Amino acid sequence: MPAPRYPRAQSSRRTPEPGLRALLAVLADHRERLVESWLDAAMASYPAEAQGFFLKSTDPFRNPVGATIAGAIGALADGFLAGADPASLRGPLDDIVRIRAVQGLGPAAALRFVFELKQVVRTVLAEAGCSEKLAQDGVFLESWVDALGLASFELYAAARERIWEIRNRDVTARTYSLLKRAGAVEEDDDSCGRPVTGRRPVHVKGGREE
Amino acid sequence: MGHKTEEQLLQIDYAPPKRDWTDPSVDFEARKGTWSYPGKAKNLQYMGFPNPRDWSPTDADWQLPEGWEKIIHDGFKERLEKYRSLKVFMDICVRCGACADKCHFYIGSGDPKNMPVLRAELLRSIYRQDFTTTGKLLGALGGSRKLTPEVLKEWFYYFFQCTECRRCSVFCPYGIDTAEITMLARELLNLVGLNINWVMEPVANCHRTGNHLGIEPHTFKDNIDFLMDELADITGVRCEPSINRKGAEILFVIPSADYFADPGIYTFMGYMLLFKYLDLDITLSAYASEGGNFGLFTSHDTIKKLNYKVYHEAKRLGVKWLIGGECGHMWRVLHQYMNTMNGPVDFLEVPKSPITGTVFDNARSAKIIHICEFTADLIKNGKLKLDPSRNDHRRVTFHDSCNPARAMGLFEEPRYVLKAACNHFFEMPENTIREQTFCCAGGAGLGNDENMEMRLRGGLPRGSAVRYVRDKHGVNTLSCVCAIDRATLSGLCEYWAPEVGVSGVHELLGNALVMPGENERPTDLRGTPIAAREGADHA
Ligand code: SF4
Ligand code: SF4
Numbered sequence: 001m002p003a004p005r006y007p008r009a010q011s012s013r014r015t016p017e018p019g020l021r022a023l024l025a026v027l028a029d030h031r032e033r034l035v036e037s038w039l040d041a042a043m044a045s046y047p048a049e050a051q052g053f054f055l056k057s058t059d060p061f062r063n064p065v066g067a068t069i070a071g072a073i074g075a076l077a078d079g080f081l082a083g084a085d086p087a088s089l090r091g092p093l094d095d096i097v098r099i100r101a102v103q104g105l106g107p108a109a110a111l112r113f114v115f116e117l118k119q120v121v122r123t124v125l126a127e128a129g130c131s132e133k134l135a136q137d138g139v140f141l142e143s144w145v146d147a148l149g150l151a152s153f154e155l156y157a158a159a160r161e162r163i164w165e166i167r168n169r170d171v172t173a174r175t176y177s178l179l180k181r182a183g184a185v186e187e188d189d190d191s192c193g194r195p196v197t198g199r200r201p202v203h204v205k206g207g208r209e210e
Numbered sequence: 211m212g213h214k215t216e217e218q219l220l221q222i223d224y225a226p227p228k229r230d231w232t233d234p235s236v237d238f239e240a241r242k243g244t245w246s247y248p249g250k251a252k253n254l255q256y257m258g259f260p261n262p263r264d265w266s267p268t269d270a271d272w273q274l275p276e277g278w279e280k281i282i283h284d285g286f287k288e289r290l291e292k293y294r295s296l297k298v299f300m301d302i303c304v305r306c307g308a309c310a311d312k313c314h315f316y317i318g319s320g321d322p323k324n325m326p327v328l329r330a331e332l333l334r335s336i337y338r339q340d341f342t343t344t345g346k347l348l349g350a351l352g353g354s355r356k357l358t359p360e361v362l363k364e365w366f367y368y369f370f371q372c373t374e375c376r377r378c379s380v381f382c383p384y385g386i387d388t389a390e391i392t393m394l395a396r397e398l399l400n401l402v403g404l405n406i407n408w409v410m411e412p413v414a415n416c417h418r419t420g421n422h423l424g425i426e427p428h429t430f431k432d433n434i435d436f437l438m439d440e441l442a443d444i445t446g447v448r449c450e451p452s453i454n455r456k457g458a459e460i461l462f463v464i465p466s467a468d469y470f471a472d473p474g475i476y477t478f479m480g481y482m483l484l485f486k487y488l489d490l491d492i493t494l495s496a497y498a499s500e501g502g503n504f505g506l507f508t509s510h511d512t513i514k515k516l517n518y519k520v521y522h523e524a525k526r527l528g529v530k531w532l533i534g535g536e537c538g539h540m541w542r543v544l545h546q547y548m549n550t551m552n553g554p555v556d557f558l559e560v561p562k563s564p565i566t567g568t569v570f571d572n573a574r575s576a577k578i579i580h581i582c583e584f585t586a587d588l589i590k591n592g593k594l595k596l597d598p599s600r601n602d603h604r605r606v607t608f609h610d611s612c613n614p615a616r617a618m619g620l621f622e623e624p625r626y627v628l629k630a631a632c633n634h635f636f637e638m639p640e641n642t643i644r645e646q647t648f649c650c651a652g653g654a655g656l657g658n659d660e661n662m663e664m665r666l667r668g669g670l671p672r673g674s675a676v677r678y679v680r681d682k683h684g685v686n687t688l689s690c691v692c693a694i695d696r697a698t699l700s701g702l703c704e705y706w707a708p709e710v711g712v713s714g715v716h717e718l719l720g721n722a723l724v725m726p727g728e729n730e731r732p733t734d735l736r737g738t739p740i741a742a743r744e745g746a747d748h749a
Binding site for chain 2: 046047049050051053054057059060061062063064065068098099102103104159162163165166167169170171172173174175176177178180181
């Protein structure tokens, strides 16, 4: 089994307010429930048959969608419970978003899981009989989720853009030697910056730069 | 109705409605990115295929030919009689579900109809209705459906979402091969003019000029000369491969991507260095200029038609035997079909390496060996001087391509070559390699641009394994022996495992092979500086 991918979430530099610490402390006591409900919320966008499969196996190779999303939701929840700066959670967030960006869900359904944390927290607090904590510290929850949501927009857009870049590069790669022989492409001067990996970045002369 | 709390009012059910699998409707407009453009009329006309017309899957009317129901029914009947396996596969599935979660497209998408068992059921339901008494009597209760235009649309969508990789069949206790079901479903679709251009264009081009791009012999030669100039610049060694040379001992057949596409051209350079090193009596053919055979993704007749050029060129040039280059489905066609489809290849001899004297008994009937078998034998017999440190800037893993690996058992030879040519080799996890290998998700004609989203979904299982060895061992090179893989895995890695590049096995061999009279070689065949060479002892 692979090593855990995510470094431990860093607390935000600002120490959470005492009241907030209390909110997070209540939630931390119910971490499992929080993670489970958040994961269920994320999985709700898949067909019923698939949800069972995605939730069943934790083997990241037999079930990369389920295992990745479960691992990343766990990491995001831990980050939230530690009061971490959402910007420090781009790794796990990107892992989820990258998958959902190619699953035909559309941006709203793909990213809805981020905003569902609000409902999950409300439910967990209600179950714990601590709904009043939200009245004191709801602002933290709101702004934390908003920040994570904004980061997810960026990652989603980047993933979709990457798909188009790949499509463009496929086209030149396919007839690379013909284009080169015809003097129709020139290699990117920066290509020595990524020597081994990826396809050679090329410019199609007279065309749009890749 | 009870009074809802504010909490309950806020809870909106976003789950997609549960769908009955027998409902065939597919919203092509909403699913752009997961289907391929249809075959253009000119390509169908060129091949003499039925119902040529320009159309789009988003059209309400797919312009099916008159009497299409009967055409499909008769075609189905004919194939049930001709291929016993099809009838068996239609009858014996017990719906145990062992195959269900083994398809990369299901694993990546969660779309139930990408489960192999359900994919096959799309065809089986019509089989029951049309060809079994219980099916006729029980109707929907017995799992049968009526053939409607909607069902054909659904077939088009899902049978062009199967890469014919056979992973599912490894897990089926009855050996049901969904890839074969897909092949036959595609044959049926072809009867009414439903096919995809990414298959039909290469097929038509191949039929006309011998290769997928429609390149004529003079361009074939010019391009190879150009690559040999580049190779001479890099290595200081000039290779002059023969083309169409009568009386050569061996005919070498490769996919056209090896001399056109990035990164296939570096694999081609590797082959050419090897042949020069050995002074091998081998020739290319400007007519058999494509090993790839998209007939395999069309119909049995088309495979035969397109492969005939290889058979004919072997005969015309009077060679003794063949070597196949690094192409997955090509290897399957040449090794498993040519002898019986176009053959017998009784004018050829059992391959015998002129360098080591090894007789390739395993190829006694097919008379063709894979380049990795040939090279592994050379290495085993100590015939190659290799400096693997010239690949020290590469940390390499190996992707088993579906056809050579799962369908043909070619597991060890490529690994043997890689381990001799590179110092840093790492395997991906057990359940993602060898017979359990995960497809690149772009085979069987699906490696086109418009289908990119589906390719990336289906590519997730392979991508996760690549990412794993990238993170764990610093792997930066995914090596493989397939031209489709080289094209599709490049994009797959760009998305799922950035910073991992794709290369052929013989590209890496070419880097390591110490050629007599060569330059200092500060770079590899791609022109990438060999950083680790600094201060190293040059052989
Ligand atoms: S052959 Fe491959 S792509 Fe087709 S259903 Fe089986 S696993 Fe999926
Ligand atoms: S594993 Fe074989 S028998 Fe079982 S559901 Fe799949 S195809 Fe049918």
